Amino acid sequence: MTERIREFLRVRRERGIDEGPVLVVDLEVVRDNYTAFAKALPDTRVFYAVKANPAPEVLSLLAGLGSCFDTASVAEIEMALAAGATPDRISYGNTIKKERDIARAFALGIRLFAVDCKAEVEKIARVAPGSRVFCRILSDCVGAEWPLSRKFGCEPGMAVDVLEHGLKLGLEPYGVSFHVGSQQRNQHAWDRALASAAAVFRECGERGMNLSMVNLGGGFPTKYLKNVPTVKTYGNAIFKALRKHFGNRIPETIIEPGRGMVGNAGIIETEVVLVSKKSEEDDVRWVYLDIGKFGGLAETMDESIRYPIRTTRDGDAMTPCVLAGPTCDSADVLYEKTPYPLPVSLEIGDKLLIEGTGAYTTTYSAVAFNGFEPLKSYHI
């Protein structure tokens, strides 16, 4: 919680316009995060993962600070351009693209594309000739709180073939990317992935392709309930791993922080709609908020991300609570398997603050689920 957000919420309350959940993001925190990344990895270019929070204010700020942008769709490319980024600072980082979207991106000036199979390379060769491609490889996600599936990337051995296919079709085999898993709390997770990346570099070299770049992906955590290492710690660990696997021929590197850039900059204010028990004997109380899984807190799926929650009654005795959203959907429960301790004095109408909600909230929220409006947000 920052002083600027506290003040914003206070004024909102005074004006009586504090109904409904709201996300407030402090841009000063985003600025500090960018600076920390730039300092911790001085030779690495930062490609902000737009999907984490595509608010124009965030994009403009980062564009002004010199950030590049990792995008998932043509719409995100257009947003980055509108924020002032030049096309050479934008990567089309989604490995799953319609051919007409690749063509649109190419028309907008984009020349850097992610791939993980030959079919995708062929699309790019057809409609974005001469572009740079980097191949995403699979990596295990041990240590990540939001581990990734096998959805993106191919086995490192296949990556060499994929890149060679690009070369044959007139593309520039530019590098390798991987992702160690989102909210990765172990700074050494990059070591194993870099070993695989270095192997792809060697194998490509033997086939006459000199790759230039390693995309270190995202994964940088934001602080929820547990402490996380500092960005500097990550920077040091990554640099060591780069030296270990690439020796004195360290390639160009880029990172794609999303959560790590905006997560801790945001706070959601929500209201307690109901506190109840299922029977008089129950130990666990049910606390229903005016925001839930479909209103912006999708990352509570499988109770993966456990947000810190502040109340005005912190310090009072706590009891375990099941925390749920306001909709008529039974899946709209945030924490149940591991109940969340909240003050026993909590009352209907209380305002709660959900911290670390600057990333993956606004755009994850449903259009009009059960008639509830999508999450409002302010970037100050």
Place this chain on the structure above:
Amino acid sequence: MTERIREFLRVRRERGIDEGPVLVVDLEVVRDNYTAFAKALPDTRVFYAVKANPAPEVLSLLAGLGSCFDTASVAEIEMALAAGATPDRISYGNTIKKERDIARAFALGIRLFAVDCKAEVEKIARVAPGSRVFCRILSDCVGAEWPLSRKFGCEPGMAVDVLEHGLKLGLEPYGVSFHVGSQQRNQHAWDRALASAAAVFRECGERGMNLSMVNLGGGFPTKYLKNVPTVKTYGNAIFKALRKHFGNRIPETIIEPGRGMVGNAGIIETEVVLVSKKSEEDDVRWVYLDIGKFGGLAETMDESIRYPIRTTRDGDAMTPCVLAGPTCDSADVLYEKTPYPLPVSLEIGDKLLIEGTGAYTTTYSAVAFNGFEPLKSYHI
């Protein structure tokens, strides 16, 4: 698939405006479904669960046919009113309501509210005096493909206290509701819940409260891959259970079909964006569509709802596929634990039809996830 939907999609394709996923709902099927419910349970009032599909065309059609409406929010109440329903045909069926929303509903003429605890009764007594309340009780959901959590309802024993509290505060204790679980494929599931409901009726009677109504909830399935009993079969089983537990004093009953009313009326047309393998040795192929978990198919969560998928290559040899959405989110995978068999001849650019998608799709879709637009829909 109906002839009307087929024709609509054909014209769309001919005009070259078939980019992006689209839901098409055939209102004739909705009309048939309504008629089937009305016939199968002739003494039961139908309260359509607006959340399943709140399209104005669906609401107007049902209002015209004489349907009542179960709503989850003030916005849904307003939609039902706009569609031509009178307030006496609308129930505010969400047990989790802000007091100011109850007041708004009351101002709009709503007099029927769901509760499951004393605190909610107190809110209603304060701002919706004299209204009817029905108490939701917990019931197990054996046999349901989308079983409900304990989020809604209280133990039957507590329901009597909750209703009595309402009486003391000037409300009318009107009845009991339960929900046997969504996509409930066992028509006998209502039997046990009705036994609990009858017990609440008896206990209330002993305390001088004569309840009038049993809300049988929803749960009526739509046909996905497995066959489901007909609405008539459900009607017969429910009537038998009512006779068994209420004898010749069968109360007023209402049902709240959502999925059962609109599920089979809708088809989503989607495009294959990519077909790939993770390594040359893999048996399983990955098929990426232009719609995923965040674009309308939220009910594939935990692979709960398994939609029938038609291709233009049905009849060709099949291979198991992991099916995933188009976003950069690793959780955006539809079927992986149980891969989905699809034709081996499937190609990038093919159009697929996802059947049974008329319910819980459009409004579940995210605002702008990864820059992707929410699901478009047409109700014809």
